[in-house]
Amino acid sequence: xxxxxxxxxxxxxxxxxxxxxxxxxxxxxxxxxxxxxxxxxxxxxxxxxxxxxxxxxxxxxxxxxxxxxxxxxxxxxxxxxxxxxxxxxxxxxxxxxxxxxxxxxxxxxxxxxxxxxxxxxxxxxxxxxxxxxxxxxxxxxxxxxxxxxxxxxxxxxxxxxxxxxxxxxxxxxxxxxxxxxxxxxxxxxxxxxxxxxxxxxxxxxxxxxxxxxxxxxxxxxxxxxxxxxxxxxxxxxxxxxxxxxxxxxxxxxxxxxxxxxxxxxxxxxxxxxxx
Numbered sequence: 194x195x196x197x198x199x200x201x202x203x204x205x206x207x208x209x210x211x212x213x214x215x216x217x218x219x220x221x222x223x224x225x226x227x228x229x230x231x232x233x234x235x236x237x238x239x240x241x242x243x244x245x246x247x248x249x250x251x252x253x254x255x256x257x258x259x260x261x262x263x264x265x266x267x268x269x270x271x272x273x274x275x276x277x278x279x280x281x282x283x284x285x286x287x288x289x290x291x292x293x294x295x296x297x298x299x300x301x302x303x304x305x306x307x308x309x310x311x312x313x314x315x316x317x318x319x320x321x322x323x324x325x326x327x328x329x330x331x332x333x334x335x336x337x338x339x340x341x342x343x344x345x346x347x348x349x350x351x352x353x354x355x356x357x358x359x360x361x362x363x364x365x366x367x368x369x370x371x372x373x374x375x376x377x378x379x380x381x382x383x384x385x386x387x388x389x390x391x392x393x394x395x396x397x398x399x400x401x402x403x404x405x406x407x408x409x410x411x412x413x414x415x416x417x418x419x420x421x422x423x424x425x426x427x428x429x430x431x432x433x434x435x436x437x438x439x440x441x442x443x444x445x446x447x448x449x450x451x452x453x454x455x456x457x458x459x460x461x462x463x464x465x466x467x468x
Contacts (some may be wrong), residue, residue: 197221198228201235208237254278256285259292266294305331308339311346318348375419377451378406384460385409390467400442401436410465414439418450 198221207217214225272283290468317323385392396408406416438443439446453459
């Protein structure tokens, strides 16, 4: 039996009906790639996505009306218009160009954003003490954008050390990534807890961007040196800088290497050091 898709008239009729390559392939009993190759061989164009989508009732073509599109574009960006019509934002952009409707800049749609208000930024950051991430969620934006506008508007941005210290003093979590401590850090935390020693994990003191694994009042900083994260030269130089900074700024510094954590001697040494 002759293959249906090899008949140019039959194939053209199916394309004119708005069928996709996949749908035509099902009717002809072949794959969509075969239909695509045969269509190209016959010089037939595939249906544009908007024709196929309209056939399935998932888009409308109001964006082709200049007056309607111009009105919509004053209220919402191309992505929102495209979503409403069931087409890509690039399709909307193409019709804006075709209708000779001026294209807005990327910042046009941010004109009503909360983070563009210096008063709002100072209220949330300086008075209410929210973090950049928390402010970003309130403004439907990101912490990076919030920080950029704070700098632009002259609102002072605190260092991570200052923020960590304030959150700790306020009794708020100070962990950089509290959900994923390493196995070695869990062992140290377990030992401190067993001996009823209070601690703050992932602590960043005022005056530095460095983060130490544990802080124990009044002046103890503890670092756990696992082989995986502290084996290369760059990590070793960073660890040395952290130790020098801690000692120079009046902290007591305790370091635990992974190799010594097989036994219990490190626990005894840690407890004696803390006492």
